[in-house]
Amino acid sequence: MYIIGQEEIDAMARVVNSKALFRYGLGHECERFEQRYAAYLGAKHFSLAASGSYALTAAMIGLGLGPGDEVLVPAHTYMASATSVLAAGAIPVIVDINESITIDPAAIEASIGPHTRAIIAVHMWGTTCDLDAIMDIARRRKLFVIEDACQAVGGSYKGRKLGTIGDIGAFSFNFYKNMSAGEGGGVVTSDDAVVKRVNCAIDPCHAFWTGRDEDSKPFAGNGARASEFMGAVLNVQLDRIDGIIEAMRRERDTILAGIQDLKSLGLRAAPLNSREFDCATNVFLTLPTTEAADVFVKTFPSVIAGKTGRHTYTEWDQVLMGMGAAHPLMNPYNMPANAECRKNYSKDMCARSLEILDRTILVPTHPLHTKQEIEDIIHNIKAATRVALGHVKSGEVDVRQAAAVDATKYDLKVVAW
């Protein structure tokens, strides 16, 4: 969440004053947001849910994935990408990422087995996956693509909105996301049959609230209905998102231009799959070694992608321990239908990903950064690179305690993860 204020307060006050706190039959904020966001994405349907985690589960259910199916999941993502597969009864198969820190198309191709039915393309940290390559593999190998765009609200891939290029997309609107109501999420699809299953997964009573139709085949979904407060806040946030993304793209491009000469010292900008259109919530830098990355972040406090504590498969305890559900009989790892699926995980199974992640640095951008703050960031990256790559000792460089990375200045979190 980057900006929140009086407009959100006014929107929530309107909901309170109307006393229409329930989305069906009373309030209109959720429905209005669903229609506006679907139009913004250029898709037919958007279904709000209580969280991005549940949106992902509803997406799996919407596509009919379940026991007997394997879903390819990148080694670097928040654990909900993998646990949502288990919540649908299917098995996540963990696949390497590449230096773009998104799923590696070559590793996807190498990981497809007889039971693979889908790929989760996670657009991490506001960047995008290599969707051309992923869609090509998916079409050739008859796999579904689920876009996890939870960290990439407002972003596009080569001009098309993220979430709408694969078969289905999921978003999160939690506190750390580009557009936020504190919590929230949702599913985008243009498929009329899939959206019915998604809506039933989000609210088993959906058909009662909105009217039964002859073709609906209800099942026991979980409850993850959105609140009118969420809808009201998101309606305000949606008006701002494009300006926020544009400001961050400008900042990212200014920083990349300002540090170009560091290539000769060994610092590289990580590859971007759709630079012109992604969210630019971070500048990604690739150091030659993990040791250099450690020194870099000690000199200029920033984030090592592999060391956030929750975005790497080695931290997904439930998956590594085979605890796919609360009850052993509902645990996909124990289900006879999954007997032939691949479910042997180990902490070193994607060593290549770990090595890349441990030398990839994220420097967060922010839509309210001033020109001076952006200059400070450039200065600090230069200083930290010279220390990290041994060109000077740490005491010899002036690392400004940049206001640019001071989240408290705005009373906001700067990093969107």
Ligand SMILES: Cc1ncc(COP(=O)(O)O)c(C=O)c1O
């Ligand atoms: C890539 C990714 N997928 C899914 C989620 C789950 O979203 P939520 O926290 O809204 O459940 C997150 C949230 O951090 C995420 O970053």
